[in-house]
Amino acid sequence: MIKTLYPHILALSLATVATTSQAADWSTIVNQAKGQTVYFHAWGGDEHINDYIQWATDRVDEDYGVTVKHVKNVAPNAVNQILSEKTAGKDQDGAVDLMWVNGENFANMKANGLLYGAFTQDLPNYQLVDIDNKPTTLFDFTVPVDNLEAPWGMAQLVFQHNTEYVQQPPQSAQELLTFAQENPGRFTYPAPPAFHGTTFVKQVLLELTADIDILYAPVSLANFEEVTQPLWDYLDELHPLMWQKGNVFTDGAPKMKQLLNDSEIYLSLSFNPFDASNAIANGDLPDTVRTHIHRSGTIANTHFVAIPYNSGSAEGAMVFANFLMSPEAQARKANPEIWGDPTVLAMNKLTAQQKALFDALPNGAATLPPEDLANVLLEPHASWVEAIEKAWLTRYSQ
Amino acid sequence: MSVLPFIVTHGANDPAMATLKRSSVLTAIPALTTAVFLIPVILGLIGTWLPAFGYFPAIGLDQLSMTPWEEWFNHPSYKSALLKTLFSGIGASVLSLVITFVLLIGAYPSVMFQRLERLLSPILSVPHAAFAIGLGFLLSPSGWLIRWIEYMTGWFPVPPNWTTFQDPMGVSLIITLALKETPFLLFMSLAVLPSLNVQKTRWLANSMGRSTRFAWYWLLIPQLYQQIKLPFFAVVAFSLTVVDIALIAGPTTPPTLAVLITQLFNDPDLTNRTVGAAGATWLLILVSIALLIIHLLEPPLRRLRQWAIHCRPQTRLTLNWEAPVARALTLLMALAFAGSAAVTFIWSLTLRWRYPDVLPSQFSTLPWSRILNRIDEPFWCTVWLALLSALIALFLVILALENEVRLRWSQKKLNTQRIAWLIYLPLLIPQVAFLFGFQVFLIQTGWDGQFTALLWSHLVFVLPYVFLTLSGPYRNFDDRYFWLALTLKQQRGPAYWHIKFPILMRPILYAFATGFAVSIAQYLPTIFIGAGKYSTITTEAVAMAAGSDRRLMAVMAVWQQSLPLLIFALATLLPALRFRERQSMR
Numbered sequence: 001m002i003k004t005l006y007p008h009i010l011a012l013s014l015a016t017v018a019t020t021s022q023a024a025d026w027s028t029i030v031n032q033a034k035g036q037t038v039y040f041h042a043w044g045g046d047e048h049i050n051d052y053i054q055w056a057t058d059r060v061d062e063d064y065g066v067t068v069k070h071v072k073n074v075a076p077n078a079v080n081q082i083l084s085e086k087t088a089g090k091d092q093d094g095a096v097d098l099m100w101v102n103g104e105n106f107a108n109m110k111a112n113g114l115l116y117g118a119f120t121q122d123l124p125n126y127q128l129v130d131i132d133n134k135p136t137t138l139f140d141f142t143v144p145v146d147n148l149e150a151p152w153g154m155a156q157l158v159f160q161h162n163t164e165y166v167q168q169p170p171q172s173a174q175e176l177l178t179f180a181q182e183n184p185g186r187f188t189y190p191a192p193p194a195f196h197g198t199t200f201v202k203q204v205l206l207e208l209t210a211d212i213d214i215l216y217a218p219v220s221l222a223n224f225e226e227v228t229q230p231l232w233d234y235l236d237e238l239h240p241l242m243w244q245k246g247n248v249f250t251d252g253a254p255k256m257k258q259l260l261n262d263s264e265i266y267l268s269l270s271f272n273p274f275d276a277s278n279a280i281a282n283g284d285l286p287d288t289v290r291t292h293i294h295r296s297g298t299i300a301n302t303h304f305v306a307i308p309y310n311s312g313s314a315e316g317a318m319v320f321a322n323f324l325m326s327p328e329a330q331a332r333k334a335n336p337e338i339w340g341d342p343t344v345l346a347m348n349k350l351t352a353q354q355k356a357l358f359d360a361l362p363n364g365a366a367t368l369p370p371e372d373l374a375n376v377l378l379e380p381h382a383s384w385v386e387a388i389e390k391a392w393l394t395r396y397s398q
Numbered sequence: 399m400s401v402l403p404f405i406v407t408h409g410a411n412d413p414a415m416a417t418l419k420r421s422s423v424l425t426a427i428p429a430l431t432t433a434v435f436l437i438p439v440i441l442g443l444i445g446t447w448l449p450a451f452g453y454f455p456a457i458g459l460d461q462l463s464m465t466p467w468e469e470w471f472n473h474p475s476y477k478s479a480l481l482k483t484l485f486s487g488i489g490a491s492v493l494s495l496v497i498t499f500v501l502l503i504g505a506y507p508s509v510m511f512q513r514l515e516r517l518l519s520p521i522l523s524v525p526h527a528a529f530a531i532g533l534g535f536l537l538s539p540s541g542w543l544i545r546w547i548e549y550m551t552g553w554f555p556v557p558p559n560w561t562t563f564q565d566p567m568g569v570s571l572i573i574t575l576a577l578k579e580t581p582f583l584l585f586m587s588l589a590v591l592p593s594l595n596v597q598k599t600r601w602l603a604n605s606m607g608r609s610t611r612f613a614w615y616w617l618l619i620p621q622l623y624q625q626i627k628l629p630f631f632a633v634v635a636f637s638l639t640v641v642d643i644a645l646i647a648g649p650t651t652p653p654t655l656a657v658l659i660t661q662l663f664n665d666p667d668l669t670n671r672t673v674g675a676a677g678a679t680w681l682l683i684l685v686s687i688a689l690l691i692i693h694l695l696e697p698p699l700r701r702l703r704q705w706a707i708h709c710r711p712q713t714r715l716t717l718n719w720e721a722p723v724a725r726a727l728t729l730l731m732a733l734a735f736a737g738s739a740a741v742t743f744i745w746s747l748t749l750r751w752r753y754p755d756v757l758p759s760q761f762s763t764l765p766w767s768r769i770l771n772r773i774d775e776p777f778w779c780t781v782w783l784a785l786l787s788a789l790i791a792l793f794l795v796i797l798a799l800e801n802e803v804r805l806r807w808s809q810k811k812l813n814t815q816r817i818a819w820l821i822y823l824p825l826l827i828p829q830v831a832f833l834f835g836f837q838v839f840l841i842q843t844g845w846d847g848q849f850t851a852l853l854w855s856h857l858v859f860v861l862p863y864v865f866l867t868l869s870g871p872y873r874n875f876d877d878r879y880f881w882l883a884l885t886l887k888q889q890r891g892p893a894y895w896h897i898k899f900p901i902l903m904r905p906i907l908y909a910f911a912t913g914f915a916v917s918i919a920q921y922l923p924t925i926f927i928g929a930g931k932y933s934t935i936t937t938e939a940v941a942m943a944a945g946s947d948r949r950l951m952a953v954m955a956v957w958q959q960s961l962p963l964l965i966f967a968l969a970t971l972l973p974a975l976r977f978r979e980r981q982s983m984r
Contacts, residue, residue, distance in 0.1 A: 039930055044938075045945025047768055054772075071930035072941035076664035081929060083668065084834060086456035087445075088841035095847055095929035104666030112457045112668055165556075185559030191651050193665065243559065247566045249650045254946035262540035262753045264557045283750045283760075284946060386667060394474040397651040 025122050029315045034065040036316030040305075041081075042100035044072025045254060048278065052332070052339045060323050066316040071096075075105045082114050082308045093312030098320060102303040103141040103195070106149060107382050109306070116307035116314055118147035123318060125325035126150065130346030136302040137344055141382045142216070149304035150321040153333060154342035155271040156300040156373060157199055158291050160366075165266040169292040173207040173234065179267065180241035186266040188242045188256065191249035191397065193389045196256075199299055200269060201388055205231045206377050207296050215380040219387045228388070232395060239396065246396075261285050273373050274340025277364025281337055290366050293375065300376035302344060331357035336364040428801055431794045431861070432820055438836045438858050439823045445835015449675035457668045466676035473673070475652030480684075483655040486568035486648065487638035488688065490575035495630060497576065497727055498583040502622075503614045504724025506596065514728050515588065519970055521581045521735050522912070523962035525919045525936070528955040530574050530646040531943065532738025535745065537570070538563045540753045542741045548754045557753055566649045574647040575640070577734050579633045583626060589870040589905065590625040594618060611720070616706045620699075629866055632825050634692065635685050641829070642921070642940075655681050663834075675834075682827050739959070745952035765949040773935075773957065780918060780934040780961065787856040788913030791864040792906065798865075799872045806877075821862045833926040840927060847929035855923040864913040871905035903976065907969035915962035935961070 040057075044050055050070065057068035071078075078099045085094045101109070109115050120126045129151050131137050137151040138144065161169040165186070170176040180187050190197035206212055208230040214222045239246030243265050250256050253270050257279060260268040270276070270291075279285035305324060307317045323329055327350055330343040347355055363369075448454070452463035470476065505511040536542050540557035548554040563570045596618060603613035623630070644654045652658060659681065662674030745751070749762035824832075836855065840846040875898065883897035884890065899906070921936050939954035 041930055043944065044941035045943075047942075047945075047947060047950055050772075069931075072933065072937065073925060073930050074664070074944065076666070077925055078930070079666075079668070080663065080671075080834065080926070081837075083456050083671070084837040084926075085841050087454070088838045090841045095931065108666050108668050193661070244561050245559070247651075248561060248564050251645070251650070252944075254944065257946035258948060259540075262538075262557060264538075264540045264753075279946075282947075283949075286752060390474065393652075397475045398478045 026124055029122065029318055030064060033313075033315040033319040036313040037067045037069065038097040038313050038316040038320055039069050039071050039095060040098045040100075040317075040320065041071045041073040041075070041078035041096050043074050044070070048282070048339050055332070056320070056324060056329055059329070060320050063323070064319050066319050068098075068316075068320050075099060075101050078308075079105060079109065079114070082109075082310070085310055086114065091310050094308055094310035096308045097311040097313045098305050098307055098317040100152070100303065101149060101306045102301065103379075104382065104385060106140050106145075106304065106306065107143045109308075110143065110146075110148060114309055115148045116309050116311060119307060119314070119318055120145075120147040120150045120321070123150060123322040123325065125322050125327075128327065128345045128349045129325065130344060130349070133346065134302065134344060135378070136300060140302065140304065141379045141385070143382050145304070149306035150325060151302050151344040152305050152324055152341075153303050154300065154344055155303055156273050156293075156342075156376060157203055157298040158270055158273050158275070158293050158368070158373075160260060160268045160270055160276045160285075160289050160291055162260060162263070162266050162286065163288045163290055164286070165263075169267070169290075171292070171295045173204045173294065176267075177234065177238055177241075180238055183266060184241050185243050185245070186264075187268075188244070188246075188250060188259070188265055189269065190252045190256065192392045194250075194252050196253040196269060196271060197249070198385060198389055199271070201231070201235075201392060202380055202384070203294070203299050203377070204234060205384075205388070206299070206380065207294065208234060215384060216378070218381055219383040224387055224391070228391065232391075235392075235396070257284060260289065272341060274334075274336040274342070274364055274367050276366035277336040278340040280366055281364070287365070291368050293368065293372065297375035297377045299379055301379055327354035327357055331361065334358065335361050336367065337362065340364065340367075428798050431798045434794065434854070434861060435821060435824055435858055438839075438855065439827065439832060441839040442832030442835040443827070445838050446675045446678055446832055448835075449672045450679045451676075452672055454672055457671075459669070459672065466672040467680075469673045470676040470680060473658070473677075475658055479652040479655050479658050482566075482568050482649055482652070483638060483684075484688075486571045486575070486644075486654060487634070489568075490572045490579065490637045491630070491634040493572060493576040494579035494583055494633060497580045498587060499614075499619055499622075500720055501580075501584060501724045501727060502587065502591075503611065504718075504720035504722070505728070506591070510725065510728065514584075517732060517735075518581050518585050518588075519908070519911070519966040520963055521731075522585060523915050523959070523966040524578075524735065524739070525915070525955075525958050525962070526578055526640070527642040527646060527919070527921075527939070527943070528742070528958050529578055529735070529738055530643045531951065531955055532742040533574055533577075533734065534563055534646060535741040535948075536734070536737050542737065542756070545754050545756045549756045554754065564647060564650060566651070568649050568654070571644060571648040571654070574643055575637050577731060578643070579637065580731065583629060583633065586626045586629040586866070586870065587622060589867075590622065590874065593874045594621055594625075611718075612706075616703050620703055625870065628822070631689050631692070632822060632862070632866065634688060635822070635825050638685050638688065639681060639827070655684075678827070678832075742952045742955050742959075745948050746956050748949050748952075765953045769950060769953045769957070772938075776933045776935050776938050777957075779932050780936070783853060783856055783924075783932075783934065784914045784917035784961070784965075786853055787860045787917045788864070788910050790853075791857055791861045791913045792868075792910050794861065795864045795868050795909065796872075796906070799869060802873070803877065821865050824858045825862055829922045833922055837926045846927065847931045849932070852924065852928045852932055855927040856917045856920055859920060859923065860913040860916045863916045864909045867912045868905055868909035872902060875902060900976070904969075904973045907972060908966075911962065911965045911969040914965045918958065918962055 040053070042049075042053060050072070053070045057070060060066045060068055078096050081095050085091075129137055134151075134154065136154075140149065159169065165183070166179070170179045176187070189200040192198040192201055205228065206215065209215060209227060214227060243259065250259065253268070256265065256268040257270070257275075259265045261284060272278075273291060276285060276289050276291045280287045280289060305317075305321050307314050307321075311317055325344065327345060330345050331354075333339050333341045334343045343358065347358065350358075449459075450466055452459055452461065452465050501511075501514070505514065534541070538544075539560050539562055541562070544554055544557060544562075599617050600610050600613045603617060604610065639656045641656045641660050644657045648654050648657065653661070655677065659674050659677040662670045662677060665671070665674075744758065746765055747761050747763065748758040749760035749764060751758035751760075833855070837846065840851050845851045879901060880893060880898050883893040886893075918934075919936060920934075921940050924932060924934050924937050935954065935957050939951070939958050942951045942954045945951070
C-alpha cells in the first residue's frame with residue numbers, strides 16, 4: 001500500500017514545488033518580456049483571423065509592453081526559415097519567435113530539435129486548459145506534446161451541406177457514396193498531402209476499418225495493404241462520381257468553400273465547426289448551408305502555438321501564448337461573429353465571471369449543438385499519415 | 399539622317415577618344431553587374447546541391463548519398479508530372495512564339511497593329527498570378543462566361559460538371575501562359591523590328607516575284623528569331639519552372655514538376671527537402687537540355703531556309719489567312735485580359751455574388767475598407783523595393799551597355815551574348831530551390847532580414863528583365879548620332895544627356911517600368927530573404943489567396959495590378975509630354 005501510494009505523494013509534492021517556483025518564474029518572464037518584439041508566423045488567409053490576431057497583439061502591447069508582429073506565413077515557410085538558420089549556425093535570435101503549428105509539422109520539428117523546450121507549464125493560463133476531456137491538447141496527432149507547444153484552439157472535421165440541394169445529409173462514408181451516386185460531380189475533397197484531404201481519407205479509413213485499434217499503433221505493426229484495401233475500394237468507386245470526375249482536386253478547404261458558394265459542389269468539409277456560421281455572416285456562403293458530422297464521430301484535434309529553439313524573444317512569445325490562452329482571448333476567439341474557433345479551456349476551471357463570457361456567446365445558425373460535436377474520433381498514429389499519403393499518390397496522382 | 403554618313407570614321411586624335419580613356423570606371427561595371435547575380439545564384443546552387451546529395455546537417459544528415467535522387471525518380475507522381483511539365487512548358491513557349499509571328503505577319507505594320515501596341519504595356523504590367531486568378535474567375539464551370547451563357551440561354555441552372563480550368567493535361571495552363579508570354583515576345587520583337595527593315599524586305603521579295611508571306615517566313619522571321627532568341631529562352635525556362643501560375647491554372651494530380659518540388663520543400667517531413675533539392679537540380683538540367691535542343695534545331699532550319707530561298711518552287715497560294723487570324727487573336731487576347739481585369743474588379747466591390755448571377759446581388763465597399771486598414775506598411779515597402787531595385791538595375795544595365803559600346807569602339811572582340819547568358823541563370827532555376835542556399839549565406843553573414851539584403855534578392859530577378867528589355871533598343875542605337883553630338887558638345891557627359899538619353903528615353907522608361915513590375919511580383923524572395931520581417935502587397939495578396947474570400951483576394955489583386963499599371967502609364971506619357979512638339983520623337 002505504502003509502496004503504491006508513495007509515488008503519488010512524491011508527484012504531488014513535486015507539483016506543489018513546481019507551482020510555487022513557477023509563480024516566481026512567471027513574473028520574471030513578464031519582466032524580461034517587456035520591450036521584446038515577437039514575430040508570430042501564422043497563416044493569414046482569413047481576414048477574421050487576421051483581425052483577431054491584430055486585437056490580441058494590441059492587447060499584449062497595452063498590458064505587457066510586448067510588441068507582436070503577425071507574419072502572414074504558412075508553417076512550412078517558417079520551418080524553412082528555422083532550418084536555414086540552423087544550417088547557418090544561427091542558434092540565437094532567429095527570425096521566428098512563435099508559430100502556429102500542429103500535427104506533422106510539430107512532430108517533425110520536435111524530432112529534429114527545432115523547438116524551444118518545455119514552456120507551457122510556466123504559463124498561468126495553461127492551468128485552465130481542459131487536458132482531462134480534450135486529450136488532443138496533450139497528444140498532437142498522437143505525438144506527446146511534452147509542454148513544447150501551447151494549445152490555442154480545437155478543431156474537428158465537420159461536413160457542410162447546402163440545404164437547397166441536400167435534404168438528408170449523409171451520416172457515414174457509405175451514405176456519402178450513395179449521395180455521390182445520386183448527385184454525380186457535387187462532392188470533392190482536397191488532394192493529399194494537403195491537410196484537409198489527408199484528414200478526410202483518414203476519416204474514411206477509420207469508418208471502414210472494423211478493428212480500429214490497429215490504426216492507433218505504428219503502421220509498421222499492421223498489414224498496411226490488407227487494412228487499407230477497403231479504403232482504396234471505396235475511393236476507386238467515389239472518385240469518378242466526384243467533382244470534375246475526380247480528375248481535378250482542390251488544394252484545401254478554402255477552395256472548397258468557394259465551390260460550395262458557387263454551387264459547383266453541394267457538400268464540403270471544414271476543420272472548424274463554426275466555419276459555416278461565420279462564412280454565412282460574412283457573405284462567403286449562402287444562408288442555406290448547414291453543418292453535419294458522421295454517426296461514427298469525426299476526427300478532432302488541437303492546434304497550437306510553438307516557440308522555435310532559437311527565438312531571441314522567447315519570454316515575449318510566452319507572454320503572448322499565455323494571453324492567447326486567457327479566458328478573455330479564448331471567449332473572443334470562440335465567438336462565431338469574430339472567428340468561431342472552439343476553446344481549449346475547461347469550463348469547470350473558470351470563475352463564474354470567466355464562464356459568463358462563454359455562456360454569452362452566440363452559437364450561429366449553421367453550427368451543430370455541442371452535444372452532437374462531442375462525438376469525436378482521435379487521429380490515427382502519426383506514422384499512418386505518411387504511409388497513407390504515399391499510397392494515395394501512387395494510386396491517384398500519377 | 400542625311401548628315402550622319404559624314405561621321406563614320408574616327409581616329410586616335412578624336413576628342414572623344416580622349417574622354418573614353420578616362421571612363422575606366424565603366425570597365426568595372428560588367429564585373430559588378432555579374433557579381434550582383436552570380437553571388438546569390440552560385441551560393442544558392444551550392445545550398446541546393448548539397449542537400450540534393452543528402453548533405454543537410456540541420457536535420458542530422460551529414461553524409462553524401464544518392465538517396466534523394468532515388469526517391470525523386472521513384473516519386474509516384476514523377477513520370478506523369480514530367481510529361482505534363484514538358485507538354486505545358488514547351489507547348490506554351492512554342493504557342494506564344496507562333497502567335498507572335500502570326501500577329502506580325504498578319505498585322506505588321508498596320509493601324510490595327512498600332513492599336514495592339516498601345517494595349518501591350520497595360521497587359522505586360524499585369525502580375526502573372528493576378529491574371530491567372532482573373533482567368534479562373536472567367537473560365538471555371540461557375541465562372542463569368544458560363545454565367546452569361548446561363549443568363550442568355552438558361553442551359554445551366556447549376557454549374558456544369560465540366561473541366562474547363564486546371565484540366566489534367568495542362569491545356570488551361572498552356573493557354574494562360576501563352577496569353578501572358580505572347581505580349582512579352584511581341585514587345586521584345588517591336589524593339590528590334592525597326593532595324594530589320596520590314597517594308598524594304600517585303601518590297602524586295604515582291605519585286606523578285608516572291609510573296610509577302612515568303613518574305614516573312616524565310617527572310618524576316620529567321621532574323622527576328624536571332625534577335626529575340628534570349629527572351630524566347632527566358633520564356634521557355636519560365637514556362638517550365640513557373641510555380642504560381644501552375645498552382646492556379648495547372649493540373650493537380652499530379653501537378654507540374656515545379657509545383658511538386660515546391661510541395662516537397664513544404665512537406666512536414668523534413669527529409670523531403672533533400673528530395674525537393676534533387677528535383678530542383680533535375681529541373682535545372684531539364685531546362686538546360688530543352689534549351690540545348692532548341693538551339694541545335696537551328697542549323698537544320700537554316701539549311702531549310704537555304705533550300706527555300708534558292709530551290710523552292712514558287713507557290714501561288716494567295717489565301718491571306720494570317721490577317722484575319724491575327725485580328726481574331728488580338729481580339730481574343732484583349733477580351734481575356736479585359737475580362738479577367740473586369741471580373742476581378744467587380745469581385746473587389748462585392749458583398750454577395752452567387753451562381754448564376756452575372757453581377758453581384760449586393761455590392762459593397764467593405765472589402766476595400768477592410769484592406770485599407772492594413773495596406774499602409776506593405777504598400778510603402780512595395781513601392782520602395784520596386785523603385786530602388788528598378789533604379790539600381792537600370793543604372794547597372796545602362797553602364798554595362800555603355801561599356802559594350804566603349805569596347806566596340808576600341809574594337810575589342812567581346813561576345814556580349816556570352817555574358818548575357820549568365821544573366822539568365824536566376825530565371826532558369828526554380829526560385830524555391832536556390833533561395834534556400836542564398837538565405838543560409840545571408841544568415842551566416844548576419845545579413846538576413848535586412849532591407850538591403852531583400853533589395854539585393856529582388857535585384858537578382860529585376861536585373862535580367864531590365865537587361866532583356868533595354869539591351870535590344872540600346873544596341874540598335876545608331877552611334878553616329880552620338881559621334882555627331884560629341885563633335886558639337888566636345889564632352890561625353892553632356893553629349894550623352896542631351897542626345898543619346900532623350901532618344902533612348904522611351905525604352906529606358908519601359909525598362910524601368912518592367913523592372914518595377916518584376917519587383918512587385920516577387921513573393922518567395924520577400925518571404926525567404928526578408929525573414930518574414932517585411933510584408934509587401936504581393937505577400938499580402940498571396941496570404942489572401944490561401945483563404946476562401948474572393949472579395950479580399952480581388953482587392954489585393956487590384957492593388958497588385960494598379961502600381962505597375964501606373965508606372966507603365968507614366969513610362970508612356972512622359973516621353974509623349976517631353977517630346978510633344980517633336981513629331982519624330984513621339
